[in-house]
Amino acid sequence: MKIGVLALQGAVAEHIRMIELAGAEGVVVKRVEQLADLDGIIIPGGESTTIGKLMREYGFVDALRAFSEQNKPMFGTCAGLILLAKEISGQADAHLQVMDITVARNAFGRQRESFETDLTVKGIDEDIRAVFIRAPLIEKVGDTVEILSSYKDQIVAARQGHLLAASFHPELTDDYRLHSYFIDMVRASRA
Template sequence: MSSNSVIGVLAIQGDFDAHARALRRVGANAIEIRRADDLSAIDGLILPGGESTTMLKFIEEEGFAGPLTDFAHADKPIFGTCAGAILLAREVYNPSQASLGLIDIAVERNAYGRQVDSFIAAVEESFDGRALEAVFIRAPKIKEFGGNVEVLARLNGTPVLVRERSIVCSTFHPELTADDRVHRLFVEMVRASSEGKVKPAERELATKTLRHEGTPSR
């Protein structure tokens, strides 16, 4: 990791401390982000889990939406986990809510059930071909995704880790396990971006064409 590269973690809710620790374990410089002005000091950003409606309200009230969009359009990497993935999605439903629309996916909120229905699963289809332990807490489900979206991991056929250009989303919480491979992958993306290189995902498992009009299929 370049010593000049810094990854920020939005520190308003969720396990931002756990994300910062995971980043540091893989050699990254991690700082907490609480103001839109802080984005100018970082090369990559993590939007952690939490309550997506609360996070969205904060982003709107604190003027984060525009700077976040500019950050993404500058091809600076952003990684959204669980609620963070909901915020980044093109479309959110059940119930519907506003989102930043920075990655071409449609997600269903709380698709696996309530907090008591949270679970840990071994994701067999992952970007490096090895099983990945994944913690799902009131997790969303990726129901549809665009043709430019790379699927980096699946659980029972459903995408749980995806990437489109510089945006990565996971429906699980990689920060809650000792397996740092997902954070390491993101750190490598930030390094490549900082060096002016385009680094393709480790392995594309599948893609499909998404029609952009109409209601997502259930």
């Protein structure tokens, strides 16, 4: 099983490490042509406006939409969640618009308001450690979106079929269970 990590910006090496700890092959994705060989892809954190601009520049927007239309699993973390969203609060345009969620950028404040906490995530036995850095928030979900985790009554992880999104950075811990959850999604989609 090959899981790609979009390598335009963000914690690419950390996601690759987690994918491999979870038992799959991680692939650094820098070219659109690489998508054809992948079973799933992770869009990491970083700066969503910058990643969005680079995705347009290198032809990834249409290619990733097509990837999603094939029901190939996609996992967006932090900025990656923003890139998957159908709507971004206060912005006219969203990026990939594949997941039926509305998100707010930097909802938890600036860099100095970053924090770590333990979260209960539906489908994972024990709490996971979550790192929030200038994190977005899921304000609204569509009818087919399942809420997987909340922090102080605010949605921070969700799933819609083959799409998974988290406000936080699971790759910045030693706990790869959320990556295992995603790999299970990929395995199910291949079956």
